[in-house]
Amino acid sequence: MKRNSTLRDQRGSLLIVAMILSAVIGISLVSYLSLGRTAMTISNRAFYNNGAMNLAENGLERAVFAVNKKVADSTFDWATNGWTISGSNARQKWTGTPFDQGAVGSVRSYVYDYAGGVAPKIVTRSTVQLGGSATAPIEKWIEVQLRKTSKFSNGLVAKNSISFSGNNASVDSWNSDPDNNSATAAIPYSTGVRNDNGTVGSISVSVSAILVQNADIWGYAATGGSLPQVGSNGIVGPFGTSTGTMDPTRVSTDFTAAFDPVSNPAGGTTVAAITNSDLPSTLGTAGSTTQFRVASLSASGNSSKVLTIEGDVTLVITAASGSSAISLTGQSSIAIAPGGSLKIYTEGNVDIGGNGVANGGTTMATANQPINFQVWGTSPNPTQTIKLAGNGVLAGIVYAPNATVTIVGNGEVLGSVVANNIALAGNAAFHYDESLANMAAGNPFRVSKWKELTTAPERAAYNAVLSW
Numbered sequence: 001m002k003r004n005s006t007l008r009d010q011r012g013s014l015l016i017v018a019m020i021l022s023a024v025i026g027i028s029l030v031s032y033l034s035l036g037r038t039a040m041t042i043s044n045r046a047f048y049n050n051g052a053m054n055l056a057e058n059g060l061e062r063a064v065f066a067v068n069k070k071v072a073d074s075t076f077d078w079a080t081n082g083w084t085i086s087g088s089n090a091r092q093k094w095t096g097t098p099f100d101q102g103a104v105g106s107v108r109s110y111v112y113d114y115a116g117g118v119a120p121k122i123v124t125r126s127t128v129q130l131g132g133s134a135t136a137p138i139e140k141w142i143e144v145q146l147r148k149t150s151k152f153s154n155g156l157v158a159k160n161s162i163s164f165s166g167n168n169a170s171v172d173s174w175n176s177d178p179d180n181n182s183a184t185a186a187i188p189y190s191t192g193v194r195n196d197n198g199t200v201g202s203i204s205v206s207v208s209a210i211l212v213q214n215a216d217i218w219g220y221a222a223t224g225g226s227l228p229q230v231g232s233n234g235i236v237g238p239f240g241t242s243t244g245t246m247d248p249t250r251v252s253t254d255f256t257a258a259f260d261p262v263s264n265p266a267g268g269t270t271v272a273a274i275t276n277s278d279l280p281s282t283l284g285t286a287g288s289t290t291q292f293r294v295a296s297l298s299a300s301g302n303s304s305k306v307l308t309i310e311g312d313v314t315l316v317i318t319a320a321s322g323s324s325a326i327s328l329t330g331q332s333s334i335a336i337a338p339g340g341s342l343k344i345y346t347e348g349n350v351d352i353g354g355n356g357v358a359n360g361g362t363t364m365a366t367a368n369q370p371i372n373f374q375v376w377g378t379s380p381n382p383t384q385t386i387k388l389a390g391n392g393v394l395a396g397i398v399y400a401p402n403a404t405v406t407i408v409g410n411g412e413v414l415g416s417v418v419a420n421n422i423a424l425a426g427n428a429a430f431h432y433d434e435s436l437a438n439m440a441a442g443n444p445f446r447v448s449k450w451k452e453l454t455t456a457p458e459r460a461a462y463n464a465v466l467s468w
Contacts, residue, residue, distance in 0.1 A: 048099065048103055048128045048130060048138050049138055049140075051099055051103075051105065051128055051138075052105065052126045052127070052128045052138045052139065052140040053126075053140045055097060055105045055106075055107045055126035055128065055140070056107060056124045056125070056126035056140040056141070056142045057124075057142065058107060058126075059094065059107035059108065059109040059124035059125075059126060060109065060122055060124050060142060060144060062092070062094075062109060063092075063109040063111050063122045063124070064122065064144075064146065064445065064447070066078060066081065066083065066090075066111070066114070067111065067114065067120055067122075067146065067445050068444040068445055070114075070115065071443070071444055071445065072444070078090050078114060083111075083114070085114070088112070088113050088114065088115060089110065089111060089112050089113070089114060089465075090110075090111045090114035091108065091109065091110045091111070091465065091468070092108075092109055093106065093107070093108045093109075093468070094106060094107050099128065099131075101130070101131045101132075102130075102131020102132055103128055103129065103130050103131045104128070104129055104131070105126060105127065105128040105129075106126070106127055107124060107125065107126040107127075108124065108125045108126075108466050108468070109122060109123075109124045110122070110123050110124070110462070110465045110466055119145055119146060119147055119197070119448075120146045120445065121143070121144070121145050121146065122143070122144050122146065123141070123142065123143045123144075123453075123462045123465065123466060124141070124142050124466075125139065125140070125141050125462075125466040126139065126140045127139050140452070141452065141453035141454075141458070141459050141462070141466070142450070142451070142452055142453065143449075143450075143451045143453055143462070144447050144449060144450050144451070145447070145448050145449035146445040146446065146447060146448065147437070147445060147446060147448040148437040148438065148443045148444075148445055148446075149258075149443050149444055149445070149446050150436065150437050150438065150439050150440055150443045151260075151399055151418055151439070152397055152399070152415075152416040152418065152436035152437065152439055153199075153436070153437040154199040154200070154201050154257070154416065154432070155171060155173065155198050155199045155200060155219070155416055155417075155430065155432030156171065156199070156200045156201070156416070156417050156422050156430065156432075157200075157201050157202070157257050157416075157417070157418045157419075157422075158201075158202045158203075158204070158209075158418075158419055158420065158421055158422045159202070159203060159204065159259055159401065159419075159420045159421075160202065160204050160206070160209070160420055160421050161202060161204060161206070161208055161209055161210070161211070161421050161422070161423075162200055162201075162202050162209070162210045162211070162421075162422045162423075163208075163210075163211040163213070163422070163423050163424070164211060164212055164213050164214070164215035164234075164424045165213065165423070165424065165425050165426075166214075166215065166410075166424065166425070166426050166427035166428070167214045167233065167427065168214075168427040169214075169215040169216070169424050169426070169427050169428055169429070169430070170215060170216040170217075170218065170429045170430065171198035171200060171215065171216070171217045171218060171219060171429075171430045171431075171432065172194050172195065172196060172197075172198045172218040172219065172429075172430075172431055172432070173194065173195045173196070173197040173198045173199075173218075173219060173431060173432040173433070173434050174187070174189045174190075174193045174194050174195055174431060174432075174433065174434065175187070175193075175195070175433070175434040175435050176188070176189070176369045176370070176433050176434075176435050177369070177435035177438075178435070180435070180438050186368075186369045188364055188365050188366075188367065189364050189412075189414055189431050189433075190364065190365075194218075194431070195219075195434070196218040196219050196237075196238045196239045197219050197220070197432070197434060198217060198218050198219030198220070198430070198431075198432050199219050199220045199221075199222075199432060200212075200217055200219070200220070200221045200222070200228075201220075201221070201222045201223070201255045201257060202222075202223050202224065202255065203223075203224040203255055203256060203257055204223060204224050204225075204226075205223070205224045205225030205226055206225075206226060207226045207229065208229070209223040209224065209225075209226055209228070210223055210228035210229065211228075211229050212228050212229060212230045212231065212234040212235075212236060213229070213230070213231040213234055214231045214232070214233040214234045215234055215235075215424070216234070216235045217234075217235060217236040217237075218235070218237075218238070218239055218241075219236075219238075219250065219432075220236075220250045220251070220252075221236045221246070221250065221251055222251070222252040222253070222254070222255035222449075223252075223253055223255055224253070224254075224255055224256070225253050226253065227246070227251060227253060228246065228251060230244065230245070230246055231244070232244045236250055236251055237249075237250045238250065252449055254449065254450070255448075256448075257418075259401035259418070260401070261378075261380070261401060261402075262345075262376050262377075262378050262399065262401075263378050264316050264318070264345045264346070264347070264378050265291070265314065265316060265345060267291060267293075268291035268292050268293040268314065268316055269290070269291065269292050269293065270292075270293045270294075271292050271293070271294055272294075272295070273294060273295040273296045273297070273298075274294055274296070274297045274298070274299070274307065275298055275299070276298065276299050276300060276301055276305060276332075279299055279304070279305040279306060279307060279332065280304055280305065280306045280307070280308065281307060281308070282307075282308040282309075282310055283307065283308070283309055283310070283313055283315070284309055284310040284311040284312070284313040284340065285310055285311050286310045286311050286337065286339070286340070287311055288311045288312070289311065289312040289313075289314075290311065290312070290313055290314070291313070291314040291315075291316065292313065292314070292315055292316065293316045293318055294315060294316070294317055294318065295317070295318055295319060296317060296319045296323075296324060296325055296326070296327075296348070297315075297317065297325070297326045297327070297328075298324070298326070298327040298328075299327070299328050299329070299330075299332035299354070300327075300328075300329040300330040300332055300354070301330045301331065301332055302330065302331050303331040303332075303333070303355065305330070305331070305332035305333070305354075306332070306333050306334070306335050307333075307334045307335070308334075308335045308337060309334065309335065309336045309337060309340050309341075309342045310337050310340055311340055311341075312340065312341045313340070313341070313342050313343070314342075314343045314345070315342065315343065315344050315345070316345045316346070317344065317345070317346035317348055318346075319346060319347075319348030319349075320347070320348060321347040321348065321379045321380070321381050321383070321384065322348070322349070322381075322383060323348050323349065324348060324349050324351070325346040325347075325348025325349060325350055326344070326346070326348075326349075326350045326351065326352060327351045328351065328352050328353055328354040328355075328356070329351075329353050329354050330354050331354055331355050332354040332355065333354055333355035333356060333357065333358060334352075334356075334357045334358070335357075335358045336357065336358065336359045336360055336368060336372060336373060337360075338360045338361070338366075338368065339360075339368075340360075340368075340372070341368075341371075341372040341373070341374075342357075342359075342372070342373050342374070343374045343376065344374065344375045344376065345376045345378055346375075346376075346377065346378060347377070347378045347379035347380070347384065348379075348384070349384060349385045349386070350375065350377075350385070350386040350387065351385075351387045351389075352387065352388050352389065352390075353387070353389040353390070354390075355390065355392070356388070356389065356390035356392060356394055357373055357394060357396065358392075359372055359373040359394070359395040359396060360372065360395070361393075362392055362393060363393060364393055364412060364414075367393050367395040367414065368395060369395065369433065369435070370395045370396050370397050370414050370415030370416065370433045370436065371397065371415075371433075371435075371436065371439060372395070372396075373395060373396035373397070373415075374396065374397050374398075374399070375396065375397070375398045375399070375400065376399050376400070377398070377399065377400020377401070377402065377403040377419070379400070379402045379403065380402065381402060382402045382403075382420050383402075384400060384402055384403035384404070385403060385404050385406070386398060386400055386403050386404070386405045386406070386419070387405075387406045387408065388405070388406070388407050388408070388409075388413070389407075389408040389409050390409045390411055391409050391410050391411045392411045392412075393411060393412045393414070394411065394412070394413050394414070394415075395413075395414040395415055396414075396415050397415045397416045397417070397436065398415075398416075398417045398418065398419065399418045399419075400418070400419045400420070401418065401419065401420060402420050403419050403420055403421075404419065404420055404421040404422075404423070405417055405419040405421070405422050405423070406422075406423045406424075406425055407422075407423070407424045407425065407426065407428055407430070408425045408426045408428075409426045409428055410426050410427045410428060411428055411429075412428070412429050412431065413428050413429070413430045413431070414430075414431045414433060415431075415432070415433055415436070416432055416433065416436050
């Protein structure tokens with residue numbers, strides 16, 4: 001009996017061991033199958049995650065197409081093309097996009113300022129529901145800012161650096177032509193019509209790309225890689241931003257811009273170099289368009305030394321790169337008659353001091369639109385210098401991709417500047433004219449800022465407009 005008892009004990013032990021091994025193997029198999037299922041689920045969601053992003057971008061493309069279609073074709077009607085209009089905004093939803101394995105996607109697009117203002121904004125939300133799955137749908141949210149492709153779609157733009165050295169310098173904006181109709185009277189700048197859409201951008205990745213210092217940037221600042229540098233009394237943001245701070249929604253580090261070269265136009269009536277002894281004098285005829293080729297323009301002395309511009313005049317200064325093309329000192333000046341315009345093309349250096357350029361008038365209320373005074377720097381070398389100085393009102397635009405543009409003085413500067421480097425060395429108030437974004441007819445919009453919204457607070461800001 002004792003021997004049989006021992007045998008039964010041994011058999012029982014083997015059975016227990018076998019059961020334990022079976023349990024371990026069973027648990028391992030279940031864990032392995034669960035792990036495999038989890039890995040397959042993760043892999044599957046990752047695959048459709050890319051599909052959700054593609055779908056969100058498809059919604060963006062449809063919205064951008066509609067915006068630019070309206071620019072190219074004024075008869076394009078948003079409502080008849082499936083968009084629901086609410087004030088100045090528009091929305092549309094596309095559903096039933098098929099994916100593999102029974103997955104179905106949808107995308108919503110919401111366009112702020114759909115009619116094509118200065119900077120329309122688009123937000124999209126895509127969802128992909130996996131087939132035969134009770135899991136939450138995959139979502140992608142994207143926000144983009146659009147800008148006109150005009151050379152002057154921003155206030156101050158530089159390849160390298162933009163610096164402010166005055167303690168009271170400021171940047172803001174206004175729109176001199178809000179209805180985009182040259183037949184109606186332009187709106188002069190005043191505190192009553194000013195906006196906080198002043199835009200300052202540099203494509204440089206350097207930490208000194210934008211040195212705001214103690215200036216007030218009422219609007220936006222963007223660089224190619226580094227945050228703008230703001231001093232203790234500086235500001236970047238909307239009206240009401242606290243001193244010494246930057247509003248994070250108004251700052252970006254992904255700014256891009258094109259700096260296409262320009263050249264002196266051919267043709268024109270050749271005249272001798274204009275010097276002090278030739279002034280006062282007049283170029284052009286009221287109601288006519290004329291072009292002149294001049295070796296250089298230099299003047300100094302009292303306020304009688306004035307070159308008056310009548311009608312629409314293009315002045316090609318043929319001075320070579322590195323030499324002086326325009327030099328105004330003392331109280332000399334250029335006066336553009338009301339209703340007239342002046343375009344200057346030169347690869348030489350420009351130094352407009354004295355009483356500067358009176359574009360239509362000498363006050364904010366009487367000045368012509370900035371578009372009526374243009375300086376085009378055509379130097380192929382990054383050595384051109386353009387200096388604008390004065391304590392009055394200067395309304396104009398400068399496009400000089402290889403020049404260093406310096407604005408000196410304590411007056412009011414209205415318009416837009418595109419250059420290699422820009423320095424505001426005085427306490428000037430710079431006012432960007434938003435109408436310059438429409439300077440060339442038919443300019444399409446491009447994406448100037450792209451951002452995926454991944455956090456709950458970011459998405460909450462648009463939840464109301466992307467949840468219908």
